[in-house]
Amino acid sequence: MATTHRFLALAEAKFGPMTSKTANACIRYTPERVVAVLDSTQAGRTAQEVLGFGGAIPVVATFADGMTHGANALLLGTAPQGGQLPPSWRAIVLQALDQGLDVWSGLHYFLGDDAEFVAHARASGAAIHDLRRPPDDLDVATGRVREVDSTVILTVGTDCNIGKMTTQLQLRAALEARGQRTAFAATGQTGILLEGRGIAVDSVVADFIAGAAERLTLEAAQDAELVLVEGQGSLAHPGYSGVTYGLIHGSLPHAFVLCGQPSRTHITNNPWVPMPSLTQTIRLHELAMEPLRPAPVIAIALNTFDLTEDEARRAIQAATEETGLPATDVVRFDPSPVVDAIEKFHRARMGELTAAR
Amino acid sequence: MATTHRFLALAEAKFGPMTSKTANACIRYTPERVVAVLDSTQAGRTAQEVLGFGGAIPVVATFADGMTHGANALLLGTAPQGGQLPPSWRAIVLQALDQGLDVWSGLHYFLGDDAEFVAHARASGAAIHDLRRPPDDLDVATGRVREVDSTVILTVGTDCNIGKMTTQLQLRAALEARGQRTAFAATGQTGILLEGRGIAVDSVVADFIAGAAERLTLEAAQDAELVLVEGQGSLAHPGYSGVTYGLIHGSLPHAFVLCGQPSRTHITNNPWVPMPSLTQTIRLHELAMEPLRPAPVIAIALNTFDLTEDEARRAIQAATEETGLPATDVVRFDPSPVVDAIEKFHRARMGELTAAR
Numbered sequence: 001m002a003t004t005h006r007f008l009a010l011a012e013a014k015f016g017p018m019t020s021k022t023a024n025a026c027i028r029y030t031p032e033r034v035v036a037v038l039d040s041t042q043a044g045r046t047a048q049e050v051l052g053f054g055g056a057i058p059v060v061a062t063f064a065d066g067m068t069h070g071a072n073a074l075l076l077g078t079a080p081q082g083g084q085l086p087p088s089w090r091a092i093v094l095q096a097l098d099q100g101l102d103v104w105s106g107l108h109y110f111l112g113d114d115a116e117f118v119a120h121a122r123a124s125g126a127a128i129h130d131l132r133r134p135p136d137d138l139d140v141a142t143g144r145v146r147e148v149d150s151t152v153i154l155t156v157g158t159d160c161n162i163g164k165m166t167t168q169l170q171l172r173a174a175l176e177a178r179g180q181r182t183a184f185a186a187t188g189q190t191g192i193l194l195e196g197r198g199i200a201v202d203s204v205v206a207d208f209i210a211g212a213a214e215r216l217t218l219e220a221a222q223d224a225e226l227v228l229v230e231g232q233g234s235l236a237h238p239g240y241s242g243v244t245y246g247l248i249h250g251s252l253p254h255a256f257v258l259c260g261q262p263s264r265t266h267i268t269n270n271p272w273v274p275m276p277s278l279t280q281t282i283r284l285h286e287l288a289m290e291p292l293r294p295a296p297v298i299a300i301a302l303n304t305f306d307l308t309e310d311e312a313r314r315a316i317q318a319a320t321e322e323t324g325l326p327a328t329d330v331v332r333f334d335p336s337p338v339v340d341a342i343e344k345f346h347r348a349r350m351g352e353l354t355a356a357r
Numbered sequence: 358m359a360t361t362h363r364f365l366a367l368a369e370a371k372f373g374p375m376t377s378k379t380a381n382a383c384i385r386y387t388p389e390r391v392v393a394v395l396d397s398t399q400a401g402r403t404a405q406e407v408l409g410f411g412g413a414i415p416v417v418a419t420f421a422d423g424m425t426h427g428a429n430a431l432l433l434g435t436a437p438q439g440g441q442l443p444p445s446w447r448a449i450v451l452q453a454l455d456q457g458l459d460v461w462s463g464l465h466y467f468l469g470d471d472a473e474f475v476a477h478a479r480a481s482g483a484a485i486h487d488l489r490r491p492p493d494d495l496d497v498a499t500g501r502v503r504e505v506d507s508t509v510i511l512t513v514g515t516d517c518n519i520g521k522m523t524t525q526l527q528l529r530a531a532l533e534a535r536g537q538r539t540a541f542a543a544t545g546q547t548g549i550l551l552e553g554r555g556i557a558v559d560s561v562v563a564d565f566i567a568g569a570a571e572r573l574t575l576e577a578a579q580d581a582e583l584v585l586v587e588g589q590g591s592l593a594h595p596g597y598s599g600v601t602y603g604l605i606h607g608s609l610p611h612a613f614v615l616c617g618q619p620s621r622t623h624i625t626n627n628p629w630v631p632m633p634s635l636t637q638t639i640r641l642h643e644l645a646m647e648p649l650r651p652a653p654v655i656a657i658a659l660n661t662f663d664l665t666e667d668e669a670r671r672a673i674q675a676a677t678e679e680t681g682l683p684a685t686d687v688v689r690f691d692p693s694p695v696v697d698a699i700e701k702f703h704r705a706r707m708g709e710l711t712a713a714r
Contacts (some may be wrong), residue, residue, distance in 0.1 A: 081566065082496045108562060130391040139439045140596040143629055206566045207440065216593040235602075236648035240565040242603020249595040267648075272500055276648045284644055291593035291624075291633045291641070302640060304491040 001324070003190050006035045008063070008071035015039035015059060017305055022190045024076025024108050027054040029169060029194050035069040036060045037077065037351050038092070052305065063095045072239055073102040078338050079189060080271055081239070083108025083132070083203075094120055102127040105190025108172035108203060131189040132200035134212065141210035143254040144291070150183075150221040151346040152159055155231035155301070157261045158281050162241055163303040163331070164231035165191050167259055167338075170330040172228055173338045180346075183224035185216040187247060191230045201250075202243045209243055213250025228345060229253065232270060236276045237267050247328060248288055253295050256285050257338060258325075260305040262315035276341045278323050299341040300327035326338060363392045363651060364461070364600060365420070365428035367449060372396035372407055372416060373437045374662055378518060379463050380434025384411040386551050386676035389464060392426040393417045394434065395449070396568045409662065420452050430459040438596070439627055440465025440489070442561075449475055453572035454704045459484045461544025465560060488546040489557035491569065498567035503610040503650070507540075507578040508703040511610035512588035512658070515617045515638050515713050517597055517625050520660040520688070524546050524616050524695075529585055529689040531696045537703075540581035542573040543605060546662055558607075559589055559600045570607025583703060586610065592641050605645055610652050612702050613642055614695060615682075618660040619672035635680050651697045656698040 017024070027047050036058050046056050047054025047079055048238040056299055060066050074096035080086060085093075085107055093111065096103055103111060105128070111117045112128045117184035121128050130204035136268025145152065153171075155164035166183055175182040182190070199212045213229070213335060219229045223298050229251045233240030267273035276284070282297045289295040300319045304312035319327040326337035366380035373396050374381070383649065385405050393415050394404060400418035404411025417423050431453035437443060442450075442464055453460055454477040462485070468474045469485045478485050502509065510528075511520035524540055532539040541548070543555025556569045570586070577584045584676060586608045590597030606679050617635055624630035633641070639654045646652040655677045661669035669686055676684040683694035 085489020140626075143595055144625055146629065202562075202564040204563050205559075206561050206563045206603065207465065207597060207601045209563045209688055210596055226537070235645070237569055238606040238609075238649055242562060242599045242601075243563045244599075245592075245602035246563065249598045252595075270500055272503065273649055280647070283565065284648070287641055287644055290637070292595055292630055342707075344392045 005033050005073045005102070006070050007073050008069070009032050009034055009037045009064035009075045010089065011037055011039045011077040011078035012088065013039060013243055014041055017051055018036055018161065020078045020191065022079055023075065023192045024051055025165065025194060026049065026077070027057060028166070031055060032059060033069050036066045038066050039065065044283065053317040060294050063092050067099070071101065072226055073104060075193075076103070076105040076107060078170065078226030081104050085109045085111070086097045093117060097121045097126045100124045100126050100130065101155050104129045104131060104193060106131045106193065106200070108132060119122060131192045132203040135206040137209035138204055138210045138215070141214040141250045143252065145214055145217050145250070148202055148218065148221040149226055150223070150227045151255070151349050152217055152227045152229060152253045153253060153255055153342055154229045154248065154251050155247070155257050156233045156285055157231060157258070158236060158275055158278065159264055160233045161268055162234070162238045162261050162302060163259045167257060167301040167330050168228040168230050169194070170335050171257070171339060171342065173250070174335045175342065178339070178343070180226050181224045181345070182226045183225055183227060184218035185220040185229045187216060187230040187252070188234050201247050202240065206242065211251030217251045226282060226342065231259070234267070235288065236273065236281065238270055238273065245288060249292060250283070252292060255295055255342075256297040256351060257299050257301055258282060258285070258297045259301045259303065260319070263306050268301060279321055282323060297325065297344050299338040301338055302327060302329050304329045304332055362390050362430045362459070363427050364390050364432040365423035365426070365640055366391055366431050366432045366434035367446065368396045368492055369372045369445065370398050372399055374408055375518060377435045377438055379550065380432065381408055382522065382547045382551060383672055384408065386412060388412060388414060392428050393423045395420065395423050395454070404709055407594040418651065420449050424456070428458065430461060432550075433460070433462040435465060436463050440591060442466045442468070449490055450474060454478045454483045457481045457483050461486045461488060461550060463550065463557070465489060490547045491556055491561040495565035495572070496563055496568045497564060498571040498607045502574050502607070505575065505578040506508070507582055507584045508612070508698050508706050509574055509578070509584045509586060509608060510608045510614060510699055511586045511605065511608050512614050512616055513601065513605070513642055514588060514591045514615070515593060516621055517590045517594045519591070519618050520616045520658060522656040522689050525585040525587050525612060525694050528614070528696060528699065532699065534582055535696070535700070537583050537700070538581045539583045540577035541584060542577040542584055542586045542608070543562045544570065544587040544589050544685065558604050559597065563599065566603030567607030570604045574608045574628070583625065583699065585623045587622040588616070591624070592645065593630065594636065595627055595630065600644060606649060607640070611706060612652055612655040614656050614658055614699070615639060615642070615654045616658045616660065617676070635676060636678060639680060643699060655682065655693040655702050657682050658695055659684060660688050661689055662687045666696060
């Protein structure tokens with residue numbers, strides 16, 4: 001991916017800590033690529049004010065306002081459930097294409113298959129990038145991940161949209177700072193945008209979920225001792241759980257890091273499903289791997305952005321007391337407890353591998 | 358679906374009890390629609406000799422031989438892992454289309470998207486039916502199945518290709534014979550072929566597995582007190598397990614019937630995965646439903662076709678001893694133990710519903 005993109009991030013009526021995850025991750029990890037956020041309901045504020053990070057990146061009211069900040073590409077910055085194109089966005093995408101801006105989308109609805117968008121892109125020379133478009137040569141998983149020596153860590157969650165990608169990105173930075181050769185395997189539109197490669201496992205033909213996860217994991221393992229696979233959905237989220245389960249069985253993690261958010265009481269978009277406990281969630285994941293090979297949950301990563309610091313620290317302590325596992329908020333606090341757990345697990349595994357040879 | 362189809366079922370080098378499941382189900386349930394099976398390696402035999410059912414339906418060596426038996430449609434009768442078109446089949450499909458035969462396919466590879474096939478079909482007026490092509494308006498599941506009064510029963514398995522569809526079809530016949538208003542919700546290519554409707558949940562965009570299952574279940578519940586949902590894959594099959602898990606969370610069964618095959622020692626195509634026990638499989642399914650609502654496994658349906666009758670009866674008794682649940686082979690023996698378990702469960706549930714109102 002060219003680093004010269006200057007995105008206008010479209011997040012109309014949705015810019016916020018939990019409602020614009022593609023825009024937010026781009027702002028958190030590549031702020032130099034985002035010149036403005038389009039959300040007319042919050043125009044005049046800054047990313048910092050809305051998200052708590054992102055500095056002076058301005059929120060603007062119109063596409064034209066965004067252009068005054070030097071945008072040269074449009075990023076669809078939210079991922080509505082179901083991944084369809086909100087009707088009101090069509091005019092904005094067309095404006096962008098007509099002005100020659102490349103458009104980056106993480107929707108299930110592929111802009112590149114939309115005849116109107118294609119015609120406008122062709123006329124102006126703009127490019128359309130559908131981050132979720134899967135490769136066309138996927139196949140059923142075979143279990144080949146078992147053959148790699150790298151240690152594979154998958155983030156999983158008590159719910160969707162809870163920090164599984166962010167946790168891996170924070171952990172990668174920390175592990176690399178300690179000199180570990182670490183790879184991040186992107187499995188969703190936002191991770192792919194940041195990493196420049198990956199497969200959106202929620203967008204593949206259902207029979208190939210695990211096959212896609214297997215391919216990603218094998219590729220990432222080529223250059224790394226530690227492979228951090230981006231989790232998706234949750235085994236407790238009735239809409240997305242199939243993707244989560246397939247991702248687990250395709251990536252065959254040696255261990256899990258479990259993500260949670262202490263303030264949540266129910267599963268996203270499913271108020272009929274109470275949030276499972278950390279203990280229940282751990283049991284479910286460990287049992288899911290049992291038929292294939294045992295894989296423990298080795299640490300807890302809590303998302304505490306909506307708690308006071310005191311509340312956050314108490315929640316972290318409570319998680320450790322409940323599970324017996326190291327826990328922290330890897331964004332807000334020192335990620336060392338989780339990083340230490342991964343390093344310790346990896347060292348023990350390497351020791352066993354060496355002893356066995 | 359017109360009942361005037363006279364299929365030539367293509368199962369080249371694969372016609373057998375476990376290797377040609379689409380052809381086999383068509384022969385078992387609608388033998389009047391199958392005039393011949395094309396498998397040059399077994400030409401001269403009958404379906405009865407190869408499968409143990411199907412009577413005098415002949416196995417032929419060539420497409421032309423099939424035509425002499427009056428075929429007016431071609432059925433691709435096997436489903437290779439990955440669902441791609443075996444290269445040697447292309448010429449046969451073209452022959453069929455050129456002679457004006459409709460072609461029915463359950464592959465992931467859509468014949469109707471293949472320019473060469475489309476051109477030949479158009480020239481002769483033949484139709485192409487891709488049984489696995491999903492509707493284009495699917496969405497994420499919402500849990501609406503909770504609102505229906507019908508009792509939903511899902512078949513699940515210790516492995517894939519073990520009898521989950523056949524079990525439901527046998528149970529439907531038995532339940533209807535007892536006067537129960539029963540619907541079969543088809544979730545795979547073969548079930549759709551037999552039922553004339555359904556969605557192949559393994560072929561939808563991964564995020565919509567549960568949404569597709571929810572839609573199927575709601576539709577089936579409109580006219581039935583008992584909804585028998587066709588299971589797919591297995592929670593222990595690393596290639597297909599995501600589909601299985603999503604199907605469970607989308608159809609939200611009130612209870613499961615667990616299918617097994619006593620002679621199997623390892624998961625299909627995955628010799629590295631030992632067959633989980635019935636007990637382990639029951640625990641995994643019951644835990645998978647725990648975050649949403651409890652659903653027990655209420656009976657065991659064993660596939661004993663490759664055992665002697667004595668062995669089969671011993672295996673059934675062993676299954677009951679292991680699990681405490683009624684068990685039988687619903688194809689080979691009287692299905693009553695499983696049918697009784699479903700009726701008893703349904704009656705108890707109806708009693709609770711009435712009491713609660």
